[in-house]
Amino acid sequence: MEYRFAKDGNFxxxxxxxxxxxxxxxPAFPVRLALEIFERCLQHSVKKTGIILYDCCCGGAYMLTVLGFLKNDAISCVYASDIDDKCLKLADDNLSLLTQSGLKRRREEITALYESYGKSSHYDALQSLSRIENLLKNNIKTHVFYHNILEDKDLTFNPDIVITDVPYGLMTEWNASVHPENESTDFINQMMASLSKTCSKDTIICICSDKKQKIKADGFKRLEKQLIGKRKFEIFKIMSFENM
Structure with a gap:
C-alpha cells in the first residue's frame, strides 16, 4: 500500500x-495506518479543523486515543460507542488521557509502579508519557456510551468523520441480540444502513474490515478502497439524503 500522508516512524x-x-x-490498530486513514478522510471532508470523530465499534478506543494525540490540532471532540461494558470502561480510561488531568493521573500510576518494582518497562513508559504530553496542545472533549450500531437509533450528535474497525470474528464478534428474530448475518451492511440514518450528507465514513466482509454501499458513494495485508478499508459518504 502507498502511504500518501502518514510518514513511517517510530510509534x-x-x-x-x-x-x-x-x-x-x-485489539490495537496500526498507528501509521490509523493516521493515513484519518488524513484521507480529512481530504474528503468539507471541514478541516474542529473535527467531531466517531467510532461506533470502539473497543478500548485505542485508535481514537492515538488519533487524539497525533491529530490534536484537527480534532475537537471524540465519540466512542460499543456494546461491551468492559470495553467501554477501558475506552473511558484511554480517552481520559486526552486531557492534562488524565495524563497526570497516568503519570502517578506509572510512577508508583516504577517505585515499587523498578522495572525498565515502567521507566520507558514514563519517558514515553513525557513525549506524549508534548503532543497534547488542546484538551479534546470525549463521550463514551453504550450503543449497538446494528440497532436503528438516532444519535444526539452529527459526526464529521466516522472511522471504525469492525469485528472480524477473531478477538471480537458482532452481536445481533438486539434483533434475535433477524436471521441475517450481513452485519456490516446492517451497520451501514444504520449509519446512513444517523450521519449527515457531509459525514465521511471509513470502514476497516477483513477482506471477507463485503459492503454493498447502497445509498453511499464509495470514495476510496484500499487493501492492506489481511485488512481493507473503504471510505464513503452518503450519496442520497432524501427521506432520512
Missing amino acids: EDFASGRVIYHMGGT
Missing part, C-alpha cells in the same frame, strides 16, 4: 499497555 510510545491502557481481548 513505540503508543504501544498498547505502555501509556495507553490495555485489556486482554481488545
